[in-house]
Amino acid sequence: MFWNKKSKEDAENNPQKMGMLQRLAMKKVMSMDPKEREKLMQKALSPENISKNKDKILETMEQMKASGQLTDAQIKMAKEKLGL
Numbered sequence: 001m002f003w004n005k006k007s008k009e010d011a012e013n014n015p016q017k018m019g020m021l022q023r024l025a026m027k028k029v030m031s032m033d034p035k036e037r038e039k040l041m042q043k044a045l046s047p048e049n050i051s052k053n054k055d056k057i058l059e060t061m062e063q064m065k066a067s068g069q070l071t072d073a074q075i076k077m078a079k080e081k082l083g084l
Helices: 002-013 020-031 034-044 047-052 054-066 072-082
Strands: none
Touching (some): 054 072
């Protein structure tokens, strides 16, 4: 229903609705120096890292699709951006 969509969007922006590890990771990333954060993201999204973990990334995308967190269009766009 229409109220489920809003609560999913709120969960993304509301740390209280995240899991414990997600909150810890978000807090650590947000408290990082912007240059250090950018360096971390470049390392995480490097082509070598993506190709090494391709099966895990695709599996996670399918789980997120099954749970309703991602749509087909979002998965398609993510695959294009990641080169999968």
